[in-house]
Amino acid sequence: MILRYESWGAWVKLETEAAIVALDREGVRALGLDGGQVWRDARVSAPLEVHVAVTARCGAGCKGCYLDVQPDGVEPPRETIERELDAAAAAGVFTVAFGGGEPTTRDDLDVLAAHARARGLTPVVTTSGLGLSEARLQRLRGFAQVNVSYDGASDTYASVRGFDASETAERAIERLARAGVRVGVNVVLTRESFPRLRETLARARSLGAIEAQLLRYKPAGRAATLDYMAQRLTAEQARSLGSTLRQLAGEMCEDGGFHIRIDCALVAFLSGDGELAADPAALSRFGVFGCEAAGALAAFTVDGRVAPCSFAAATALPALELSAHAGDPELTRWRAYVADPPEPCASCSLRSVCKGGCKIVAGFLEGTHGPDPECPRVIDARRERAA
């Protein structure tokens, strides 16, 4: 196991189970360890997970690409990425998620994965599945998990991406699974894809996916246009997320062969579910993360700087200096907001988990680093105030 001390105990990444565990101080002592100085200082935690843009090259041309990447985008040299991975490992990061850009366009992707593993990092990667030649597939074997972007069959896929490559994505899922690669799918939730979620997950599972990660559509990159308003979930869909998940989990996950994940930005929508909102301890106990930008999460941009998350603007902090994250003023500003949010977040039962919802959405819709305007609780609070 790999263990990193925190003020409250330690985060532990297990090797024989795909899990990370937050242990309290007594638990750490039971392992024969002591946090020493870390337990005496009020130290800012380093990220647990870093999203590394290994290329800005991608020919897919998805209409909502959050990074607005291009077919001729820049691609940092291998040595640069390796030094960034070294910096992440030195800071105590557990997981590096390769993205971009289409990571499989790199001929050295397997080398980068091996470099990460040699430093104790768990490498994972996201791909569109487009252009997944046999050689490219083989380069993915070193990753702990590969997620294929798959928003649904035919029209559903096209409604999210602007073109229909669903069959290509499906073949990629199937081939990866058959090759023994642990494969999941990323499903972007829009008002078009949400009603078909059940069939999308069932299809992914039948192709060999072991997991689906549901992603909130975010107004960044090419999606930061007025079209966002037509693509995003309706308020009713957002409010129904908790009950939808409950139903899907009951139908698809009870045998343990398939799991559903939600992304950090979707956690705010759980405030629309009375049962979940009443039991934030359960969400904490199962390690649900809301907005962890500048907290448990950081991103390395393709030009080698640290960003609070993949959707946020880069800070001035070089990726190679990730260990100095605690002193960066912009990352500090993001953390300070989470520590002391305004109402209605301040009094929300889910505050400690949700951490104020998606700041990217708030910034796009309202120009502020404030409460998530699509959160059901925020909507209700504003409606009450206006009444």
Add this chain to the structure above:
Amino acid sequence: MSDRERETGELGEHNVRAVRTGHGANCSSVGSVIDTLFATAVVGSAVFAAVLAALKKEAPTVVGGAGESTTPKAPRGDGS
């Protein structure tokens, strides 16, 4: 959690603040497994039991800044 674990300082479920299962592999936002929240108590307990068993079995490597004890003792949570 058993009383014996608390009394003897053995590693137990009461020491686990949170468990994040799975690797996740999304490169744009951090994900969390949600279906375990809706599962039966038996399934939830099994997750914690598996994690505890691994914690008691695996040797630790400290990263991101060492604490005071730089030569960790062997795990003693299994009582053996």
